[in-house]
Amino acid sequence: MAKPKRRYVCQACGSTSHRWQGQCADCGEWNSLVEEAPATVFSQKHDLSSGGRKVDFVALDVPAEMPVRRATGLAEFDRALGGGLVPGSAILMGGDPGIGKSTLLLQAAAQIARNGGDAVYVSGEEAAGQVRMRAARLGLADAPIRLASVTSVRDILTTLGGMAPPALLVIDSIQTMHSDQIEGAPGTVSQVRGCAFELIRYAKENDVALVLVGHVTKDGSIAGPRVLEHMVDVVMSFEGERSHQYRILRALKNRFGAVDEIGVFAMAGQGLEEVANPSLLFLSGNEEPLAGSAVFPALEGTRPVLVEVQALIVRLQSGATPRRAVVGWDSSRLAMLLAVLEARCGLSFSSCEVYLNVAGGYRLADPAADMAVAAALVSALADKPLPSRSAWFGEISLAGEVRSVAHGGVRLRESLKLGFDRGFGPDGCDSPKALRYEPLKRVSNLVDRVMGSA
Structure with a gap:
């Protein structure tokens, strides 16, 4: 049996190389190549024409019930989304550290939970007690949000599989998630891609609105493989300067609404406040x-x-x-x-x-x-x-x-x-x-x- 070749994957752009080098040949980043286990299962030829399950096709011209959007309770958030959350959609939200991503999503989850929907907030960066402290500061301590602090995707999906599917699932953040089926540390290209795939598949099969929080690089782009932005339905960027109070939520990709639509917020002592007239x-x-x-x-x-x-x-x-x-x-x-x-x-x-x-x-x-x-x-x-x-x-x-x-x-x-x-x-x-x-x-x-x- 031939010895499997080593494979080095760039953590910035996802390109592969068969030898380690200091600089990635594709994106130019330094010290970004990390060795990953070779996928030897793909080195053998397999017949894919049989053994699968039959797919049921649906005619496009047949009348069908359209999914109903769910309002988040934040009009500016709904505006950027194109009218609200679509069941079964996957949303990727990026932004600079400390810009207010977690605060915005916690407020949206609280509004949905208070209006009768089931909201699950999974934090891989903070302990449950830390999220409770922030919720109390924002006046959201009485919101019936299901809160967990865990980083294992297997544990998350096993827990969600034993309960009714929630209306909203927030993963904060995707770079902290890991799967025991994939080699590599959390945040690597293979881990981010594999964990996002499993979470998105769960959301699609159970009509759950999924929001993935993503880290950004020094140039402002979302960290991780570029394929992550292709996998999701909506890519949003939370922008703003720390020296100014305003924040802009911008839709960079939206399969269910207009692209480049924005929602404007102002950072206040009680969290993010909506700005109905941003021109002022x-x-x-x-x-x-x-x-x-x-x-x-x-x-x-x-x-x-x-x-x-x-x-x-x-x-x-x-x-x-x-x-x-x-x-x-x-x-x-x-x-x-x-x-x-x-x-x-x-x-x-x-x-x-x-x-x-x-x-x-x-x-x-x-x-x-x-x-x-x-x-x-x-x-x-x-x-x-x-x-x-x-x-x-x-x-x-x-x-x-x-x-x-x-x-x-x-x-x-x-x-x-x-x-x-x-x-x-x-x-x-x-x-x-x-x-x-x-x-x-x-x-x-x-x-x-x-x-x-x-």
């Missing part, structure tokens, strides 16, 4: 217009959020190299926008330091933010405030054209609802009648409008 978090509330400040109606999923873009221009007297500092936006896109303003409009930023900030710690990825950033930069350069109660949006091309963006009418209606009565953006937007909208076709029109504003 990211606006300064200053009625007096200031130079270098522009309001941008961003769009997160189907929800418009108004954020404030701030710019500061500092002219240098000496021949020092000017700085470009950006917080909350793409620095390379800022460089591109500065080049367009210099080439197409004749403005000079080469001898100026440029500082750009998105207020409230918000992070912008919407290309429609080009117009608001350009307006803030020109306003700061000319030291002239923008028109009061105005919103700016639109994508700027390298030719200096203002391109149309999606859902312009939704952005303008949200601006009008919050007291903004003027809008500037691309041509062809469905503007509300109560809002004065001025279309701008080129970035030079924006510069003329800002320079001529009082």
Whole structure:
């Protein structure tokens, strides 16, 4: 019998190698290759055409009862999920340490338990007494949640098999789970993949909504094999800065709802509180217009959020190299926008330091933010405030054209609802009648409008 070959698996990306090396050839991580037991059962040829059980197919055009979503009691959580928990769904939630993942799920489990559903919370990182202390601080000590502190998947599934399937099963976290059928320490690629597979199979067979908490790496991606994100139905990211009170729950993948839908929470003394109008978090509330400040109606999923873009221009007297500092936006896109303003409009930023900030710690990825950033930069350069109660949006091309963006009418209606009565953006937007909208076709029109504003 041939000796089985050694196999080394990267703990960052899941790629395999037949020899150990310091750096993974696929993802570039250092010291991430760990030896795992070879799967010799796959080295032999097997006939898979017989011996299995017959599969019953279901016709797609036959009427069938659709699964009913279960509300978690947290409207922002339900919004990010697409309307609530789907029975039999598997949800993977990631986020930085201490951002509030366990707090959010404990609050959701308490709401479901109080409303007559059975909720099971399994913690592999904390003892049961520690979870009780946090629940008492959050005012959830009276919630009838089934709580356990265990890391063995065999013990978890054996216990769940002897009771009625719960409505919600929370595993905190999947990196702490282990199976005695798989070699390797908890958190390795094989353990995470195998434990998640068994838990997801139980959830699918028993119509249980399963939530897996996942650790994240230093670059913000979910730790473990990439296949884990393919196995689940929903991938959610809990984002926020510790220096700010807001938290954003973002759906990165959702088989049952819209992608990039968000739920907004604020961290308070009694846990996470829902924010019905998140625009109020990211606006300064200053009625007096200031130079270098522009309001941008961003769009997160189907929800418009108004954020404030701030710019500061500092002219240098000496021949020092000017700085470009950006917080909350793409620095390379800022460089591109500065080049367009210099080439197409004749403005000079080469001898100026440029500082750009998105207020409230918000992070912008919407290309429609080009117009608001350009307006803030020109306003700061000319030291002239923008028109009061105005919103700016639109994508700027390298030719200096203002391109149309999606859902312009939704952005303008949200601006009008919050007291903004003027809008500037691309041509062809469905503007509300109560809002004065001025279309701008080129970035030079924006510069003329800002320079001529009082």
